[in-house]
Amino acid sequence: MNHEEAQALLEAYHDGQLGIADTVRIEAHVADCETCRGWLRERQSLRAQLRAAPLRYRLPDDLDAAIRAQSEPASSESAPNATAAAIAPARARRPMLAATWPRA
């Protein structure tokens, strides 16, 4: 893998989103490339800071209680209605699910 090919895949490598073959090829390149190692160090540093900072907003207790109460009746329903079944079919596989997800 040359440097340009590696650069195109570094973001996905940093996120652990590459398959095994690309991972092996990119690691072979990174071992010999100080530019790519420096880039990865900067990304890792940013991630460490994002994880160290309190950046997740905490669900307010009253809102948590409200949505749980709101969700109760539906969770006890056993028979899906026809509309719901048409929109989100039982045991739908991911591509079909994605296609039927609500869009704005």
Next chain:
Amino acid sequence: MLPHGAAAYNLARWLCRNEADARDIVQESFARALQYFSGFRGGDARSWLLAVVRNTARSWLKSKPPMASAKANSGAEASWQDEAEPLEAPPGSGTPPGADPLHAVISDEQARELRQAVMELPVEHREVLVLREFEDLAYRDIAAIVGCPIGTVMSRLARARDALAARLREEARVS
């Protein structure tokens, strides 16, 4: 059951940038989700719910009156700087530094600057960053939630991180 309230609220809060609207968006999202959820048996319920939250929030952002948008974009007085609102302690924050190679020590001031920097990202970049870094979702799941190709998820993440890294470098230089 449709819990995942914590993930739903965090996403809504980051997208609309204020507490009152985030609460409304979450409640509306659960109402919408419950309309369809009784037939939902397959796939990842959390991702599916986050797609509903994302779409509800984006509809809300589009319908905002221009005055509200102007105010929200006015910088220092922006409505998202309500720091009194509770934020979760990051996972692992009780463990000693050094125990985890990715553990960083960050000051309150640095955390505030980082939060501000993320808030000021364009919404297309902010949403993928929140879903990746805070919800730890795969590119494939983020692509389904946002409704774009996987390659676009990666390029938006790259731009979001480049912008944050540049801003942190600039702040380190100034201070």
